Amino acid sequence: MFEFLENPKFRGGIHAEEHKAETCDKPIATNLPLPRKLYIPVQQHVGKPAEPIVKVGEHVLKGQLLAYSQGTISAPVHAPSSGVILDVQDFPAPHPSALPIRTIVIETDGHEKWFKYAIPEKPFELEPEEICLRVGGAGVVGLGGAVFPSAVKLNLGRKNQIHTLLINAGECEPYLTCDDLLMQERAVEIVGGIRLMLRGMNAPKAIVGIEDNKPNAFKAMQAASAEFEQISVVQVPTRYPMGWDRQMLRYLTGNEIPADGRATDIGVVIHNVATAYAVYQAVCLSKPLISRVVTVSGGAVAKPQNVEVPIGTLMSEVLAFCGVENEKLARLIMGGPMMGEVLPHADVPVVKASSGILALSHEDIFEPEVKPCIRCSSCVTACPVGLLPLEMASRIKANKLDAAVDLGLKDCISCGSCSYVCPSNIPLVHYFKFASGELFSRQQREHKGEQTKRLAEERTKRMERIKAEAEEDARRVMEARAARQAAEAKAQEENA
């Protein structure tokens, strides 16, 4: 009834300072010196960690399998360069905690000798199952940041008879231009990847959505896809968070994904544009996912640019290559400034999820003091989901987490639009993340409590059973003894 108040194509959102000009017209640097050591975490994806199959001291070739995928949702990892396995150890992960995770360390030999995989002669005629198998085997995961194993998504798409493959080339985060550059320079390969994905899912058509602040990428993609009528390349307005896949889907199709569902529920699968490139590499060239394009930018970087980085390279080496000015560095971030995570230091490896390394200066992260909420409802206007950030935050402040959940806390995507626009600089996303964490640990506690209760009840039952059995045994023994005694007494009587 009041839908007229809601923009049917795009709700909320913000227009942040883009900071893309620093990097969007420089070619992808492919001359990063090969690091002496590469640190490859076995968990770079959503799902179970991969299981190492290499031994310390073993020599591996570039592209060789290091750890294999475990279970249905998992992805393998491969050697980004040739060399010797130095260790399989715990090493700080690129995460705000920098807690150590299982990591394979390779000492590179500088030969860059490739492992020989058979290259399919006619990749575009492979069976759909075969395409998915190859994508999965190459360790391809969603490169937009979600790092969900791509093969799982392709299989899901094939089983659900989807009608549209949506390629998300929104890249709405400020600073980041890695997808932009990839499209500018490698559009033909990306289009190849999209065709393979379509075939892998038996899907009839693909739409590529590109924000209109990337005209060169748009032209390149249009030219590359001109001869394939199943692929249409369209421009979408530049408005953060256009790259939220559900947002882009609504913009392009007018449909929403149910809150409790997946894109496949409405016949759509969404992949990131860089994932399409990785699919092409995996299927046509049999190259596993062992490197990615990373945007290195921010006020503390002297030579901001996009760099093709082998997975496992320490961020400090990438930053040194781009001339980071340590005295200016105020905050180090993996990803974009809206949703990226703070890193305590740069001695962590580049992983499949690393779309950007931002070394922000004090000017970049200007943070005035936090003031009280004046209920200006800028956050309500900015929220792309349709939440009431100010109300949720006030509930969380009062420790009423359930009330915040009622208001839709679990639908929050942490896009940061509310915090961005807040004139009082209230760290709204911080509240929501805190509350989600609290809810999670509460759930865990409840689960643990239930488990304990169940175990205790079982133990009581078991003990009762044992006791009853023991009593039964004792009774039988007594009876037997009584019978024996009676018999003995009788015998004695008879003898006497």
Added chain:
Amino acid sequence: MNIKPISSPHVSSSRRVNDIMYKVILALLPAVGFGIILFGWSAFFLTFVTVLSALFFEAVCLKLKGGAVESYLRDGSAIVTGLLVAMTLPPYAPWWIGVVGSGLAIILGKHVYGGLGQNLFNPAMLARVALLISFPIEMTTWVNVSPFFTGLDILESFKITFSGVEISDAITGATTLGFVKTGFSQAQLLPDLLSDYSGFLAFIGWERGSLGETSTLLILLGGIWLIRQGIIQWFIPVSLLATVTVLSTLFNLIDSTNYLSAWVHLNSGALMLVAFFIATDYVTSPNTPLGQLIFGTGCGVLIFVIRSWGGYPEGTGFAVLLMNSVTPLIDHYIRPRIYGRTGDGKPIEGG
């Protein structure tokens, strides 16, 4: 290097509370300036005293509360409140009306609730209504227009404001709404009552009235500028003004001898100021578009009802306060639809 665990986002817009408040002040200044030009030095003195005392009371409250005083004092919110209180006062009101008004607004209207962002009622309207009930004579003495300082000289004006000199009946009169209300009570009818009325002068603001409320034009321009600046949204002003327009037109068509036309309503009293600057107060109005439409419509209905059938000629203050009191209720029930869910929060159907 900062290694506190900081949540994203790591950048923020440059718009701050201060910027919002100073833009509101800027949007109000033309109407205030016009009031001073229209009514002379007394209007200036009264505005000055009211704003200054608002800042004083704000500082005292902040000091009592403890914590940072200066940074809050600089946020401009007390100046906005003081300015709005001054704009609703009769231009020749004595200085203590301004001081009491500011005190009521800042202390009772704002800080007893916990300060900035916590109050239930709009502080300026609370002060206006309290003053009107407590000091009906001072609050309804409307002085004639004496433009460009052609009236009393600066010394006489100073006496009017500061030493309680009697205001001569020769230079006072009634506002349009007051005049019409009195006329109706004496069984006079429209359009005779409005024989001297000029719709154009009322629109410009060339008429008796509160210090900063007379110029519909300048307030409208200030309000539109605020909307264009993204400081306020159109929902409340448009629904409020549309409601008053529709209702007054309807009743005027039915009985044009007893009901004022929409044009008179729109150009009278505090309607414009309330629509753009008071009802749109962030703190005391709902935070969703639909909620704001309901709020604006409610204000419009109440204003029309009080003006047409109430005991007071002007009903904007009461209307706003009444709607302020239901804002929490509106916010409780009116919520935006969440992505992937229906209006009542259930997931939408797939496929």
